[in-house]
Amino acid sequence: MxxxxxxxxxxxxxxxxxxxxxxxxxxxxxxxxxxxxxxxxxxxxxxxxxxxxxxxxxxxxxxxxxxxxxxxxxxxxxxxxxxxxxxxxxxxxxxxxxxxxxxxxxxxxxxxxxxTDGAGFVAALAQNVPAYAPQDGPAVLLGAGGGARAIAAALVDAGCPDVVLVNRTRARADALAKALGKGVSAADWSDFGPLSRAVLVVNCTSLGMAGQPPLDVSLDHVQAHAVVTDIVYVPRTTALLAEAASRGHRTMGGLPMLLHxxxxxxxxxxxxxxxxxxxxxxxxxxxxxxx
Ligand SMILES: NC(=O)c1ccc[n+]([C@@H]2O[C@H](COP(=O)([O-])OP(=O)(O)OC[C@H]3O[C@@H](n4cnc5c(N)ncnc54)[C@H](OP(=O)(O)O)[C@@H]3O)[C@@H](O)[C@H]2O)c1
Missing domain, CATH: 3.40.50.10860 (Leucine Dehydrogenase, chain A, domain 1)
Structure with missing residues (x-):
């Protein structure tokens, strides 16, 4: 049979x-x-x-x-x-x-x-870093492309009081902040003010992805209790995440977002x-x- x-x-x-x-x-x-x-x-x-x-x-x-x-x-x-x-x-x-x-x-x-990208990111954070809530404080998003837009919108909708977009091409961050409206603003890459206030930092650039250079941003200004995340998921642990973890930050890579x-x-x-x-x-x- x-x-x-x-x-x-x-x-x-x-x-x-x-x-x-x-x-x-x-x-x-x-x-x-x-x-x-x-x-x-x-x-x-x-x-x-x-x-x-x-x-x-x-x-x-x-x-x-x-x-x-x-x-x-x-x-x-x-x-x-x-x-x-x-x-x-x-x-x-x-x-x-x-x-x-x-x-x-x-x-x-x-x-x-x-x-579902933005909601997937928020759901992934809730599962992987349950002590963090979007209402906790400002978020800095590095990048202003498609991933940044979806996540910025979802964070605001989930109650984040202040989302700051920092992008290589400032005009693109300005345009995105204008399109999303209330709760979203743009800042210069060289301005460390938003980073020093952030309780959530998200790499939404393609830097750090396999075949791309690493993201060159100093975590010196980031508060010790801030959560550092990366939406790049190949590799699973980017140089940014490894550096953040070595400084004691709670971290999350891009794979949970993809799954959620x-x-x-x-x-x-x-x-x-x-x-x-x-x-x-x-x-x-x-x-x-x-x-
Ligand atoms: N985990 C997930 O589920 C998920 C979902 C979506 C995307 N992603 C990943 O997220 C990354 C971005 O995707 P995306 O769709 O948002 O791409 P995108 O729309 O092409 O945006 C790319 C972003 O990266 C920035 N960038 C690229 N090269 C740079 C460099 N050399 N220096 C500084 N900034 C640079 C761009 O800045 P400019 O505006 O100055 O060019 C832009 O802000 C990719 O790795 C993608 O695989 C993951």
């Missing part, structure tokens, strides 16, 4: 639920591994696949996935802003972030765009709200260098 597996590709049926991640390139993405883990753990008849889509084909590809019966998917570099044009409706999170990282195709074909931002999409496509636990962290971290 042949025993068929209850999960995995051989278990797919005529009603398998489909989702995936659209990017260009997309081969580096950890999301198929992450969602595959949850599908397996919950024995769901579903699949989550990498979808390499060139920028010029993005809108056609999104509509085609909807027409092929996909439930939705994630959007990554370089499509997060361009995909807004394919959405029939944006949720408040995507409006605030000015970008979409999660698509949901509703039963009537409506394409809904959401952004994925929960909402999974729940909406596959009908189960999964958890982020140590087993999942170990599984996804397995192919990410520590340093």
């Amino acid at each position: 042949t025993i068929l597996p209850t999960t995995g590709p051989l278990a797919h049926s005529g009603t398998t639920k489909l989702a995936g991640i659209i990017g260009w390139p997309v081969a580096h993405s950890r999301s198929p591994r992450l969602h595959g883990y949850w599908l397996d753990r919950h024995a769901i008849d579903g699949a989550y696949v990498p979808l390499p889509v060139r920028p010029e084909n993005l809108l056609t590809a999104v509509r085609a996935l909807r027409d092929l019966g996909f439930r939705g998917g994630n959007i990554t570099i370089p499509h997060k802003e361009a995909v807004v044009a394919a959405c029939d409706r944006l949720e408040a999170s995507a409006e605030r972030a000015g970008a979409v990282n999660t698509l949901v195709f509703e039963d009537d074909g409506t394409i809904v765009g959401a952004n 931002q994925a929960r909402v999409g999974f729940s909406r496509w596959f009908g189960v709200t999964p958890v982020v636990d140590d087993a999942l962290v170990r599984f996804v971290a397995g192919d990410i260098p520590e340093r």
Whole structure:
């Protein structure tokens, strides 16, 4: 007698639920591994696949996935802003972030765009540094790109009284502060005032990522009780985090944010709200260098 597996590709049926991640390139993405883990753990008849889509084909590809019966998917570099044009409706999170990282195709074909990056960051902090709360005081975000925007909006919405953006290109930080409005301001990279008042410091630049130079910022001015975080997750411990930990700061890397931002999409496509636990962290971290 042949025993068929209850999960995995051989278990797919005529009603398998489909989702995936659209990017260009997309081969580096950890999301198929992450969602595959949850599908397996919950024995769901579903699949989550990498979808390499060139920028010029993005809108056609999104509509085609909807027409092929996909439930939705994630959007990554370089499509997060361009995909807004394919959405029939944006949720408040995507409006605030000015970008979409999660698509949901509703039963009537409506394409809904959401952004779970900022909420994922806040949820990751609540799980990993439970003594910190956004209401505790000012936050300094280094960077003013897509990640910084989503996190700044989410921190303000979670009650952070003062978010300061510090970016190499000051004009971009000014524009972002203006777009987000109340509670968000910009400062010069050389101005240590905001850093010395911060209870949360977040590296939202791509510096420190594998293949990039490290982030060159001194922690001398940062209060000892401040939490220092990095949204870069390859490697898991950036030079910034190692330095912060050696000074006694509480720290968090980018992997928890990646895992938490994925929960909402999974729940909406596959009908189960999964958890982020140590087993999942170990599984996804397995192919990410520590340093
Ligand atoms: N953990 C997660 O779930 C998660 C989610 C999103 C992003 N990320 C990571 O976050 C990082 C940023 O992503 P993003 O989408 O926000 O990128 P982005 O929109 O391209 O923004 C990049 C930011 O990095 C700054 N930057 C780049 N090179 C720099 C340099 N040499 N010196 C100083 N600043 C520099 C840019 O400053 P300028 O404005 O001056 O160019 C900008 O503020 C990436 O490593 C990405 O993988 C992680």
